[in-house]
Amino acid sequence: MTEPRDAHAERLEELFRRHHSAVAAYARRRAPSDAADDVVASTFLVAWRRLDQVPADALPWLLAVARNVIATHHRGSQRRGALRVRLEGSESAAVPSPEEADDRVVAALGRLSERDREAITLIAWDGLQPAEAAAVLGQSAATFRVRLHRAKRRLRREMDRGEAADRRPNTHLSPRRSP
């Protein structure tokens, strides 16, 4: 049986009211502020069009969509770097104040691979539980736990490396071991 559009609209509105701040925060951490609003709108537009696929625990699903939207923007951007995640060194509006960041942590995060960084920041910044973060990344919770553990280990090492790491080329920072 098809639900009436009003019921769909109510559900989307409820989803939007409950989660738009979290989705916006996720986007603002990873994209310039002017693009972040578009990311939010695009994310909920996908949710609107695929409402029957949105699970009861909707936030991980929404963040996974937002992640894809950001990636799509990034790939399609003619202005290379305009949507780069701020930790990759972009001079975007989303670059945090230097005064508010722990330089050592941010620098170390910046030297991690994207997937390591995402595993850590989904937990630390977006406040997700490991199972939720796993859903965002399309992984099993078990796989995510191992990835998170390894990401933390790599982050520690990068923090230890400190200044010396700044002088090294970035090529070695790609994941060294799967998964």
Add this chain to the structure above:
Amino acid sequence: MTDDQLMDLVRDADPLDDADPIELDADAVLAQILAEPQEPAARPRRRSIALRLGVVGAVAALVAVAVFAVTGDDRGGVTPASAAVIRHAISAVTQPEHTILHVDMRGTQDNGDGTTVTWRDESWQENTAPYDRRQLETGDDGRITESGTLDGNSQVYDPARGTIYTSSPPPADMHRKYWISKGPRPGTFTLRTPVIKVTPGKPFKVMPGGPKETIIITAEQLKALRAGTEVVKWKRQPGAGKKRFALAVVPAAANAPRAPSCDVDPGSGGFPDQIVMLLRNCGAQVVGHATIAGRDTLEIRSRDGHTTYYVDSTTYAPVELDATGTDGGTRLRFEAYEVLPATQANEALLSLAAQHPSAIVDRDPAHYQAAEMRMFPHG
């Protein structure tokens, strides 16, 4: 540094100020979205997240049914027998202070794509400061890497060179968020915190001993900072031009501990505590017996069905921990899980130098970094 401390540092580096409003015209955005047509039917998608989550739900439901079937408790409550087992299991992993935990475990991770990763970790971990630790990691290829932590410094042993490489300790002030001194008036204090410089496109830099930003705080604020009910944060200053941020003492609500997780991270130093959390707060119940490696075990499962923990039916010591997901899982088999008294002989198990008395100790940070790259080529 513990996992929790590491993650706290990352949280502190969150680029968003928690107090910042999300500047989004929610009503307008929502109206725009609702004006868009909905697709009549979703296209089939390959292993969508929704499907994955649906599977999780289905598995959890099946587990719940299984729990009721085994325990015969149709109210879903914990049976007395189950409660007693949980109590014993908690006791078995509760480590007295000033002891050393020795764990030898084999891990298998099913990636869900037909591949698996196996490893072995044997570690000795002191449970009080300075939390020294020694660890032997055996990878898929059989290569053994020995590393440790001594007085907070990371170490790695290179057997080919007969050398223990030691990381340098961070500058004493590196982790300081702020310094407190007497204020200009009675009942006030001066709070100073480093000013960090940035070059676009390059990592942030702070020089120990560099410039500081200063604010005056009250005795009450200092007390709250020390109690952890308030924290120091940089607050955005709208329209403040180049100096967009200013120091402020704000309630710690945004930094409040989050709900405890029922997921167990085997690599964390707080692994025993996580097991206790799983047993105490995650609806764990005894669901049956199983024989693992010839040992009779009691099978304990979390309410969500994602984690199954097997303990020896006599000693309640950990035997196996299985975590399942929708496309794989991880199995940790405990070959040893024992608490050792902090005798001189046992403390030697924490020390790379004690284990390799003829090894040279190299404290050059650059050599340590190079050794780490050699010994952990895959991270």
